[in-house]
Amino acid sequence: xxxxxxxxxxxxxxxxxxxxxxxxxxxxxxxxxxxxxxxxxxxxxxxxxxxxxxxxxxxxxxxxxxxxxxxxxxxxxxxxxxxxxxxxxxxxxxxxxxxxxxxxxxxxxxxxx
Amino acid sequence: xxxxxxxxxxxxxxxxxxxxxxxxxxxxxxxxxxxxxxxxxxxxxxxxxxxxxxxxxxxxxxxxxxxxxxxxxxxxxxxxxxxxxxxxxxxxxxxxxxxxxxxxxxxxxxxxxxxxx
Numbered sequence: 001x002x003x004x005x006x007x008x009x010x011x012x013x014x015x016x017x018x019x020x021x022x023x024x025x026x027x028x029x030x031x032x033x034x035x036x037x038x039x040x041x042x043x044x045x046x047x048x049x050x051x052x053x054x055x056x057x058x059x060x061x062x063x064x065x066x067x068x069x070x071x072x073x074x075x076x077x078x079x080x081x082x083x084x085x086x087x088x089x090x091x092x093x094x095x096x097x098x099x100x101x102x103x104x105x106x107x108x109x110x111x112x113x
Numbered sequence: 114x115x116x117x118x119x120x121x122x123x124x125x126x127x128x129x130x131x132x133x134x135x136x137x138x139x140x141x142x143x144x145x146x147x148x149x150x151x152x153x154x155x156x157x158x159x160x161x162x163x164x165x166x167x168x169x170x171x172x173x174x175x176x177x178x179x180x181x182x183x184x185x186x187x188x189x190x191x192x193x194x195x196x197x198x199x200x201x202x203x204x205x206x207x208x209x210x211x212x213x214x215x216x217x218x219x220x221x222x223x224x225x226x227x228x229x230x
Contacts, residue, residue, distance in 0.1 A: 034218055043117075043203050043221035044156065089155055100170075101219060103155035 012110045019077040021107045023090035026071060030092040034101070035064060035075045039086045047075070047088075077109075085111045116140050117222035119204050125228045126194050134189040134225045136204030145187040146219060147179060148203040156203055162187060191227075199229045 013019050025033075031052040036044035050057045050064045050073075057064050063076040073090050087108050091101040118137045126132040136145065144163050148156035160169045162181040176198070178190040189202055205219040 043224045046218050105155055
């Protein structure tokens with residue numbers, strides 16, 4: 001079946017370094033992608049989204065890159081801070097009449113001071 | 114300030130004892146969702162309401178029901194909780210179906226952690 005998955009389940013970085021979290025998706029019909037951050041004991045928090053007609057979108061300290069050729073999505077966090085420690089999920093919406101987000105497995109980002 | 118509110122944050126119930134989880138929103142969004150999230154796993158959609166229209170996921174057990182009495186509130190009813198139903202239950206909202214208009218996305222509440230004894 002269609003799925004969204006993550007390459008790395010855990011990522012540990014030093015404070016101040018840049019972080020890159022990757023996500024692979026298999027549904028070529030997907031046209032909208034979202035990155036969520038989930039801190040322990042909290043609900044997912046929207047970080048940034050991107051549509052399939054774009055290949056890059058920037059936010060504050062975050063950049064999402066979309067490569068439709070290889071069906072790959074990445075989240076780049078610049079100057080990673082301890083507050084960035086969380087699980088990061090990519091999610092896709094594949095269009096059609098359903099309103100469903102399909103979430104990837106999640107990557108645990110740990111920022112070491 | 115909170116936009117999606119879930120009560121209670123922690124719920125303990127006994128095996129087989131019905132339980133209801135509550136979600137309310139101040140965003141006036143048309144769509145409300147319920148997800149189940151087990152430890153170290155991604156959220157899994159149970160069902161959603163688009164206005165008053167209920168949409169159940171094919172693999173959602175019959176044990177799970179939902180009610181949406183008005184735009185602001187949505188309830189998750191677990192008729193006979195089993196040990197396997199222990200999880201975080203997340204409520205989310207979106208103004209409209211995703212990706213169709215603007216940059217609307219799903220906004221999540223803080224979740225209710227359900228323990229089944």
